[in-house]
Amino acid sequence: MKVAIIASNGGLFDAYKVFNIATAAAATDGEVEIFFTFEGLNLIHKEGLKQLPMPEGKEHFAEGFANANVPSIEELVGMSQEMGVKFIACQMTMDVMGLKKEDFADGTEVGGAVTFLGYAKDADITLTF
Amino acid sequence: MENVTKTLDAKGLGCPMPVVRTKKAIEELSAGEILEVVVTDRGSIADIPMWAKNTGHEYLELVEEGDVLKHYVRKGGKTTDKEETPVKTITNEEYLEIADKGPVTLIDVREPDEFAAGHAPGAKNIPLGQIDKRMDEIPEEGDVYIMCRSGGRAGMACDTLETFGRKNLIRVAPGMGDWNGPIE
Numbered sequence: 001m002k003v004a005i006i007a008s009n010g011g012l013f014d015a016y017k018v019f020n021i022a023t024a025a026a027a028t029d030g031e032v033e034i035f036f037t038f039e040g041l042n043l044i045h046k047e048g049l050k051q052l053p054m055p056e057g058k059e060h061f062a063e064g065f066a067n068a069n070v071p072s073i074e075e076l077v078g079m080s081q082e083m084g085v086k087f088i089a090c091q092m093t094m095d096v097m098g099l100k101k102e103d104f105a106d107g108t109e110v111g112g113a114v115t116f117l118g119y120a121k122d123a124d125i126t127l128t129f
Numbered sequence: 130m131e132n133v134t135k136t137l138d139a140k141g142l143g144c145p146m147p148v149v150r151t152k153k154a155i156e157e158l159s160a161g162e163i164l165e166v167v168v169t170d171r172g173s174i175a176d177i178p179m180w181a182k183n184t185g186h187e188y189l190e191l192v193e194e195g196d197v198l199k200h201y202v203r204k205g206g207k208t209t210d211k212e213e214t215p216v217k218t219i220t221n222e223e224y225l226e227i228a229d230k231g232p233v234t235l236i237d238v239r240e241p242d243e244f245a246a247g248h249a250p251g252a253k254n255i256p257l258g259q260i261d262k263r264m265d266e267i268p269e270e271g272d273v274y275i276m277c278r279s280g281g282r283a284g285m286a287c288d289t290l291e292t293f294g295r296k297n298l299i300r301v302a303p304g305m306g307d308w309n310g311p312i313e
Contacts, residue, residue: 001183024145024176027152028183070143079149 001030004120006128010039012052012073017129018043019076025125026083034080035116036108037090040129041097044087044105049073081107088115130190130201134162134279134306140169140197147173148180151202155186159281160206163189168198177202216287218300224274225310235274236267238286239305243278247312248305257282260289267295274299278306 003025007018018034025032042048052073054061071079081087087108089101094110101110120126137154139147147168155164166177174191177200181188185205192199219227227233228249237244237252244254255263257277267273267290275290277283280302287298 020145023149027145027148028180029152068143069141071146083149083152 001025001028001125002123003030003032004116004123004126005032005034006116006126007034007036007040007043008038009129010042010048010052012054013058014040014129015043015049015052015073015076016070019073019080021127022080022085023076023083026080026085032080032084033086033088033116033119035088035090035111036104037093041089041093041099041104043073044077044089044108045099045103046105047103049077049105077105081105088119130163130165130192132163133165133201134158134281136165136167138167140167142168143170144172144176146170148176151177151180151200152184155202155204158204159277159279159285160204162204162279162281164202164204166200166202168200169196171198173198173200216284216291216298216300218280218302219274221301221303221308221310224276224301227274228310233274234268234271235276235301236286237305238275238277238282243305249276249308250311250313252276252313257286260286261293264290264293264295269295269297271297272299273297274301276301276304279303 005018005022007014022032022034036044042052087105088111089104089108091110091112101108135154135158137150139150147166147170151166158164178188181202187203187205189201189203235249235252237248237254238257238260240256241254255266275283275286275298280300283300283302283304287300290298
């Protein structure tokens with residue numbers, strides 16, 4: 001099973017959607033690559049990923065997250081990489097936002113749209129968050 | 130359920146942790162062995178069977194005990210069920226009695242790090258993956274005892290050796306995972 005994911009939003013909910021599917025796929029022997037673009041880059045930004053915002057008006061879910069004992073995004077990022085999930089940061093967005101490869105989780109690679117398309121063209125599952 | 134080789138306690142963890150932990154835990158088992166996964170995540174009722182189906186493992190049973198869910202999964206791949214293999218098997222205790230009476234040939238087919246952490250006195254380490262290449266180190270005459278952690282790898286080693294015509298093999302099961310004898 002080959003899974004291609006585009007992460008283009010930078011909120012806490014977005015992060016859980018992306019990393020839960022990615023780790024679940026990797027745990028099911030899937031090959032997973034995530035292309036982080038625009039605000040999605042927040043999800044792998046070393047500092048940014050520790051303080052991802054809840055959607056406005058949904059802050060009360062913080063307690064629910066704590067009670068449900070879901071892992072932190074930091075843990076999910078580490079776990080994803082440990083399980084072989086490949087991170088690709090979008091070069092164009094990095095240029096626009098003035099970000100460097102070093103700003104992102106270790107092991108993140110940099111590429112453009114064609115890099116993602118080359119991977120996704122024979123993927124079994126393609127998801128966009 | 131009987132014959133559980135390993136229990137994974139993932140109680141209190143939410144999605145996707147139960148499957149992530151299950152994957153890691155089953156990697157440590159041999160084909161045919163049974164993993165017990167103890168969780169409280171109700172999403173796992175659908176997730177673990179689906180995970181097993183897609184990863185080639187056999188989902189056996191769900192047991193609910195109040196809020197606690199126990200899943201049983203048999204690791205897929207080449208099995209070494211006792212019914213299917215003609216490999217002669219003795220227990221740890223039977224082996225210890227034999228070893229007490231005089232020198233024996235014992236091959237431990239676990240990985241070198243497992244072997245280094247503790248093994249039966251006099252055991253020689255030939256990891257399962259090297260067994261076909263190092264067959265000349267295994268005597269063709271006299272009883273040869275084969276051991277691993279739980280019996281799975283020892284069974285596969287015996288199968289491999291038997292396909293090369295060896296007939297003097299005795300599996301010691303379960304092996305070092307449940308060992309009450311002396312350790313070197």
